[in-house]
Structures are given as C-alpha cells and as structure tokens.
Amino acid sequence: TAAAPAALAQANPVGAEGGDPNILTLPEHSKGLGQAVATDGYGRPSKYEANVQRRPSPGLTQTSQASVSFAPLQSLFGIVTPSGLHFERHHQGWWDIDPSKHRLMLNGSEASLMKRPMVFTMDELMRLPSVSRFHFIECGANTGMEWGNVAVPTCQYTHGMLSCSEFTGVPLKLLLDMAGVDYKRARYVLGEGADGSSMTRTVPMELVESGEVIVAYGQNGEMLRPENGYPLRLVVPGVQGVSWVKYLRRIEVGDQPYGTKDEAIHYVDLMPDGKHRQYSSIQECKSVVTTPSGGQVLLDKGYYNVSGLAWSGRGKVKRVDVSVDGGRNWRTARLEGPVMSKCLTRFNIDWVWDGKPALVQSRAMDDTGYVQPSFQQLRAVRGTRSIYHNNAIQTWLVQESGEVKNVQLA
Amino acid sequence: TAAAPAALAQANPVGAEGGDPNILTLPEHSKGLGQAVATDGYGRPSKYEANVQRRPSPGLTQTSQASVSFAPLQSLFGIVTPSGLHFERHHQGWWDIDPSKHRLMLNGSEASLMKRPMVFTMDELMRLPSVSRFHFIECGANTGMEWGNVAVPTCQYTHGMLSCSEFTGVPLKLLLDMAGVDYKRARYVLGEGADGSSMTRTVPMELVESGEVIVAYGQNGEMLRPENGYPLRLVVPGVQGVSWVKYLRRIEVGDQPYGTKDEAIHYVDLMPDGKHRQYSSIQECKSVVTTPSGGQVLLDKGYYNVSGLAWSGRGKVKRVDVSVDGGRNWRTARLEGPVMSKCLTRFNIDWVWDGKPALVQSRAMDDTGYVQPSFQQLRAVRGTRSIYHNNAIQTWLVQESGEVKNVQLA
Amino acid sequence: LGTALGAESRYPQVGRDATPKELAAWDIDVRPDFKGLPKGQGSVQRGMDVWEGKCASCHGVFGESNEVFSPLIGGTTKNDVATGRVARLMDAGFPGRTTLMKVPTVSTLWDYINRAMPWTQPKSLSTDEVYAVTAYLLNMADVVPADFTLSHDNIGQVQARMPNRNGMSTDHGLWPGKGMGNGGKPDVKARACMKDCVPGVALASALPDFARNAHGNLAEQNRSVGAQHGADTTQAPRT
C-alpha cells in the first residue's frame, strides 16, 4: 500500500531547454477535463499521500488486538489530527457498534449516591445540550520506550500515541445532574466500555464538576471513528488516553476509587524505590519537533522552518523554546493560534542550516509555570523504569549528511 | 452506498422482560475479540454513517465536472468539516496532481512590478515559515437557489457550499517579499490554477498585506484533498470560495484587476436596476440552524438542543440570536469556543418543543456590528436575481407532525 | 518573521529565478486593458470553422444550447451595442442570462477561450484560432459584421461595442480592498431586535409536497441516530 521510496534529489533545476520541463510542457491536467463532483461521496487523500499512515511499532506487542498504532506526526500540519490517522490503542480489539442499539447507563456504587439511575439512547444523548472543544489525547505510555535509551527511529514511534481533535458531546456533569448525584459523597466516577475488555477507569469528580469531561459522540465534525470508540467515548481533557473510555456504556459514581486493571497493573509508574505510583493521570507539559525529525533527510543547506507540537494536561502552552545546539542556547518559537487549554499547540521557528551537525530540541512551558524537563532532570526523580509519563525533551541529531537521528544527550 | 432508511421510532422502551434487550442480552462486542490495530492504516467512518455524504443537487448543473457537491451540514458537529465531506466546486473537473512535479511561479504583469520572478517546488514551499489557521470557505453562490423562493429541502442543499478547515501554508506576503514586489503600484494579485480551467481570480493587495492570504498545502492536519486543490491552493479568508484558487500554479501582481471569466460573467451580482456588481468578494455575516433543519423529523415533544453555524467574512461572530416563533422574539445562543476570525462558530441553545408548529431561525452579528438580514431586508436592496451572496436569515418550519420544512416568511 | 533582514536573503537556498521561457509558457492572462494579449488575428469566417469543428457540439450551432452549459449567445440587441447596457437585464421577467448579455469586457472572452476551451481540450487552440472564434461569437451577437477580422490592433474598438460594457458597477461594500468599491460599507442594514419584533408571521414560500422526494429520500440523507431522523420522503407527509 505504501508508495515507492521518493527520489532523494531535492532540487529545482532550470533544465537544458531554458526552463523546467514541468513548466515548459504543460501537464495533462492543464490540457484536459478532470473528474466529476461527488466521485467520492466521502473523499480520500491523494494517492501520492500513501506514505502517510498510522503504523504499529514492530515487536512492541505480542498481539495486534491488544496493541497500538502510532500517528505519523512527522507528516502532519497544524493541530488537528485527521481522524483516519488518529493513533489507536485497543485492549481487546475494536468494533463498529450499531449506534441505534447502544445505550448509556448511569448508576451509583450504592443507591444513596444517585437518586435516579438512568438509561439513555444515542438519540436522546444527541438531543441534550452539546459542547464542542479541541483537546489532545496522549497515551500515558507515549515515549515509554525511550525511558532508558533511544529505541525507535522516528517521531511517529517516539511520540505518535498523540492526537488532537474537536470533540462534541454532552458534559458529563449535565447527565449526573439529571440523575441527581450526591456530589458530597460521590467523589469518584467510573467509566466503563462496551467492548470485550469493558475498559474501566476512575476519574475524579473534580474534573467532572469543572465541566471539562464530555460524553462525546462527535470528533472533527463527524461521529467518532470505530477505532476511537464509536458511537460514544469519554473525553477527559489533560488526562492520559486510557481514561478516555471508548464504546462508553456506563458511568458509575462512587465514594472510592476502583483499582481497575489499568490502575493497578498497568498505567502504574515504577519509581526507583520499587514502589508504583497509582492513579497517575495527568499528562504533563511536553513538546516535540516534528520537522526536521528522526529518519528524515535534509537535502540542502539553507533555510528551514523548524516546526513541532507542544501540549500540557494542566492548561495552556505558554511558551516554546527551541535549541539547535543540544540545549546550550535557546530561542523562543512562534505559537500558532488558537492556543487552547489541554490542546495541541503548533510552534514554528526560523533556522538556517549551515551543513554542520546540529542537535535540535524543543522545550515547552505551560501557564502553571511548569517547564518541560530534560531526560536527566526527569530520571533524577523517576529513574528509568516508569514506562508512563515520559515528557522529557526530545533531541534530534542533524548529521552532516543531512540524515536526522534520534539521540539522547549525556 | 446509502444505508437503509432509519426506523422512525425514536424511543427508549423498557421492554417486556423488565429491561431493554440491548442491555439485558450482552451484545456480541462485549463478549468477543475485536479487530486489530492498523486494520486500516488510514481509517474510515463507521458503516453506520453511510448516510453522511456530500451530494450534488439534482438538476442544478448540466454537467458533473462543472458542478457542485454539498456538505451534509445537517449531520456535522462543531466547526471542523471532515475533509472527506468538504463541499466541492469544480469548473473543469478535479485532478490528483503529482506534487513532485508541481511548481509555483511568481511574476509581475510587467517587469517593473516584481524584481525577481520566481519558481518554487513543493519541497521548497514546505521549507518556508508556515502558519496554521482555521477559516471557513463558502461559495459565493451558496443559498443562491433560494433568492426568489424556497427551492431545496435540506440545509445540505441550502447552505452546504460551506466548509471549515485548519489550513497550513506560507503567507503569500512572504513569497512576494522574497520576489521583491513594488507594493506601491502592484495593488492587485492574480491567482491562477493548473487545472483545465486554469481558474483565475483577482485578490486585493490589502488582503495579502494583512498576512491573511495563505499559499496552503495543509488542510486539517494532512495535505489538501485532490478535490480541494492538492497540492496547493490559495486561501483567501472571508472571501468567496471561487477566489481560493485550487491547483495553484501562478501568482501575478499587477496594477489593475483582471476581469476574469469568474469576475465578469459569473460571480457578478445582478441588481434590480439591471447592473451587475463586479468584484463582490466578501461573504457577509450569516448563520443557519443545522439541527433541527429541513427534511428532519422530531419524533417526540420535549427538550431539544438547537444548534447551528455562524460566520462572517469580515471578522469574528459576536452574537447569535435564535427565534422559534418566526422572528417575533429572540434569545441569545451560547457560542462554542474558540471564536475565530473568518471562521465558523458553532452555537447552541435550549428549546423545549411543545408539539405545536414552530418557526426556527438564527440571526448572527459580527464584530463590525453588522446584523444578518431577513429575506425582506436583503431583497429590498438587491432584488431576487443576484444568485450570489444570499446571507438572509433561514427559516425552518417544525410542523405538528414533527417534520421540518424549508420555508420563507412574508 | 520579524527580523530586519531583506526577505530575499532571509530564506537562502529556497526558490529560484523564473526563466523567460517559463514565464512565456505560463503567463497567459489577458487583462481588460489587453495587457498580456498576444499578437494575432482571426476572421469571423475562420471562426465559424473553428466553432463548428470544436465548439458547436456542446454550445450549439448558434451558441444557443443549454445542454452542457447555459447559452452563450442571445438576449442582446443592436441597441445594446449602441448603449453598452443590455436592456433585458432590466426586465426581471426575462428568463435566463446568456454569456453575451453579461460579459462587459471582450478580453474576458479571449482570455477564457484561450485558457479553458474547448472544455475537454483546453489550451489546444492556436492564438489565431482564439481570435477567430471570438470574432465568430461576437458576430453571432451582432457586435461585429460577418466580414470582420479580429486582431490585437482592433480589439480595443470592439470593446467599445460590447453590449453590456456599461453594465457593471463596483459601487458596493464587498471588495476587501481600497482600489474599488465603497470601502466596505454594507448595503443592507438590519438591527437585532429581541422582543415583539414583527406583528404577525405568514408563510411566503414553502417546498411543495410533490417535490419532497425530488432530492432523493431524505431518510437516507441523515444519520440513523440523532436528535432528529430524516423524513421518509418516499411516503406522503406525516399528519
């Protein structure tokens, strides 16, 4: 399915005839009649974009239904992730569920915590007040392979468990209000999926009360994709992806956290003292340069727009600095608007490459004042066995040959 | 390709067994193993979404390569239009152009207006500083069938030549700076496409100087779709779609407007005095309720979230008011953020339907203070033959049967 | 983006000069003042051959066809040629508008035929063929006589006979620049009344029931779940 490797010569030659043949000889499309409207009632990317795919990382998991595919960050623009390229993380495979048969149930861990346990159809949920908001989703294990040392070649594999969409749905708070929740005692919320794993995760009531947690059916203008939880998923802004329960079938409120498989066996972060941090949920401020990045080749000296993504699970990105000398000196990048809370922010900065080796890094800061740490700073506190929540500064080595390599600095 | 008509009963019955069989009998997907990651390296919507398609309007054009397909606004959420559903307008068909052979040329209508006519490859354009911005694009002829009277049944056909994306590319100003333009004399910019029609349109230098006009390659995170101008199109925020030249091959600067076919024969607005307005470009402030909307059926009384889209080619949407009694009384809707300049804004407002006939309208206001007019107000100035720039308030009649009809008021 | 360096030197190694041959290949636009018009000529007679060989199949022998597109010719009079205003545009009852009724500038015809016609083989005409077939169209519209030869020399005089040459206005608020128009002032002014804004409400126009299925079954044009579903327009309206 992938296109043939591209010719590497990046050039703009005049040609022997006194001009580029691509200009002097008019192309077929300038001299003919093209295709009709609605050739595709639902369109696809150009055939020349076949290289832009989400991909699993070879050998990362033993099965393909409890696995991951990574978004091709190196080829994306702006902040919206095309839904067809959204990263995937399934625990028991994905399904295409008939939405007319899907139900959402609300209940309390005991009767006194919710006056009125309820059942909703999709039709009913879609009648309720909706909000539409842009948020990133990042797997807690994103960049998890790189805790100890460099493991994978491109930013697709280092950072590609990251995507960003406009989500539409009903604030969970509104549903809980309808059901009459005892907010004094019910401080924990359980989301449960309808797939085989019936994924469960505990979410703090504080986040729900903030209005940020959404019971979402819309993603980037259309319904959620099946791989992302069609027809209903929980959106928990700022929190690792595993909490964004897909195929959402049930919400329970309770007075204690639930210690689910993915809060007691996985998504627990092993610290140097041998203890695991449990219920570590927030994705802290992080960034990565996506162009140039690992596995790419600069074919010429000269001007390059260095571009990348920054985000924070605690709020808005406030500033991004970029270094091309391995962190010795930094310049502040331009942020593309809108800068939104718990959302990707695209940054850009000028760079003229002189052909010598360069070490490209980005460092993000959020509006709480938190600064993205280096690997050293992160490891000094958390060691190298955590798997989750690796938000260290990424380094790309641009070699004299132009080839860009994933490296870590001493 | 379309799914069978949906069963009309919107209901949430308990069932004879003391529960909904969709709950009591666990579905297959709760009891089995689903599909693998990267089953699709580039995913598609659910099979249950097959009804959500862009569509031509029967009988509107005589050929399908000089035609239109309309975005299904009635089924969209938020503000981002999925690229596969983006409306299409072609004059000589669409093409999937090899980007490695595509070139952009800059020149002056005379040598003195540009110091250095230039040629760029796509590789080169993508090295330059880029910006990413959300903007709507609306065809100047959107709602054009409705100038005289109601003509089409749904908001897909009344308002569906409207889409909104995050565009990424190089500000045209930056390219013109590189080429050394004489901004004193060169006050007009011609964009030219590479397709058969080699579409040309005149853009004012003021808009280019504002930095808003973009030579774009990115749309919603990926490359433009072939139907939308892959690999390069001009983005002219606030201006009718025909100026957003697709398959962009050339930019010329000049000291006079160009009087192109689509500025002298089409996209000219016939006024009551028999004169045509030429170079009418701005899309004025407008809005439409998309849910509920024409061709839909409300199956129950009770609560509904009335939702729709508002936009202005002059800046930001400031307020949207909604009436359910044909414009007698209005309430101000909630605007979903971010509210961006020359971008769609989603609005929502509560409504409890009592089962009686209702006339649903929305009225947008932009930050220049301009208020979207009624049909009467618009026709009083422009008559009914303009075709273009119909931004009148849309009325949907909710009948007692629940069926929603496109109507115009006296 | 905000440095003080000249733009030419700020982006080294990106882009190159266009060559004269390249400019000649792509800079084909022709403006209303005829800047860009290549030298050449073509008679009405030759234009008829071009037309009948390459155009008439779509546009009709007299440019009257609306099979693949709206008619090119029709609706203009000798008097329009004299006044430069197409009278029928002032008659709201006149159905349809042909190309010649609208187009104010002959350059537009020349440029568009040169770049885009014949529809399935754009840019296949020679310069002289474009002159000729333009002449033929203008002859069908009574703008030039049957023995006329259109050329770069006389096209300015032909412009002075275009039926709708005085039919355009830029006196409006929809041009987002200073060079033309009224500077952006809207022509239609509404105000945002909130309470008791209109005395009564009556329908002026509604989609007739017989047309409810004319755009296909709307049940199939809405998703299968949602606050509302699509109406089954293969059936009579619910009552």
Place this chain on the structure above:
Amino acid sequence: LGTALGAESRYPQVGRDATPKELAAWDIDVRPDFKGLPKGQGSVQRGMDVWEGKCASCHGVFGESNEVFSPLIGGTTKNDVATGRVARLMDAGFPGRTTLMKVPTVSTLWDYINRAMPWTQPKSLSTDEVYAVTAYLLNMADVVPADFTLSHDNIGQVQARMPNRNGMSTDHGLWPGKGMGNGGKPDVKARACMKDCVPGVALASALPDFARNAHGNLAEQNRSVGAQHGADTTQAPRT
C-alpha cells in the same frame, strides 16, 4: 445551561430510569473494598481445570508464557507475601514485571478476569469459575495453599497476603482531584534557561546503524514532498 430549574425537569422526554434488571446486567465492577463482589466460591482445584481448559493456551500452564502477553506469574516470593512489597521491584536489574509482582489488590484480578477473560470470550465465565481461577492463580504465586477455596467470605483475608499490597503510592502530583495525591504539585522541576545553559554536549544514546531499517524503510514513511524526505534505510547511512 444556567437556569435555576432542577436538572431533572430541565430536559423533559430525554432519558429514563434504569431498571433493577438492567443495573444487574451491567453493574459488574468490583472495587478494592469488594463492593460489587457477587457471592460465590471456587477452589484451587477447580481453578486448575478452568485454567487448563480456558487460559493456559495463551498464558502458559504456569502463567509464565509471554507469547500473547507478558507473564502473569513469577517474581514474587513467600517473603513478599509476608511484607506486602515485591522485593524484586527494588532491583533495577530484574528483567520484566509479572502481573502478580505489580497487582496490589485481589479485587482487581477478580474484576478483570470476570469482565475480560478469556480474551476471545470475555464474560463467559460463571461467578464460581472466576473465584476458582483467581484462587488457582493465587496458588501458583504461593499466596494461597493448594487446598484453598476462595469465596466472598475469605477474600478479605487473601487481600492481606497480596505480595505487592504495600507497593503502591499516590503521593504524586498527577491525580487531577483532591481525594488522592499531593494536590497536583509536580515532582520534576526544570527552569527555562536561554543562554549558555550547559557547558558541553555529548551523546549518551543513539539508534545504532544496524537498527536503522528495523521499523521498515523510512523513505516510505514520509511523504514524497516536503522540507525533508524520508531516509532510505535499506541503504547504509549517507556519509
């Protein structure tokens, strides 16, 4: 969204009460305090049958397999059962971590097996089978003896023997609520130095050249145009 009306009455005709039968069908979660745990029991012996019939093919006869997933059993000691801390987690050199090394709460095992296992037929086990197979797993990990029968009555005592029951901490800043954690205070603190921030720079780790094609040809994982292209990793690095 901001009216004073009670939420229950603000959205008429939307949603309905869940029935007791419906709640019973879906409310299956079991919490660390065993809220939600249905009554029942299962012996290690019976658990062995369930395991060998329905689990061992994937997880291995002793829960040691890493063919379809990482091992469930291994790495825990009798001493861990006594202390509630898995000693090997303190040894950075110990490879891998089994399920039993990590899981602090027996409810988690019960709940997860009940909702999700066997992987291809989740929710097919009876309540007693879940008790039994959980007992069998715990026996393999030396948490319960071979003649043990796990039940709702004694599961609390089993919890007091979980090898890693004291191995968890919520003393961190990553819980976005007040009930647990340190209230959101970050553990890692960096500052945004701008000039001469580090004395020298040296590589600590880089992808070895032999692994450059391990993720496939990167030329095929970048688009064919762009500021940079993908490296052809089927070839040796350019020099």
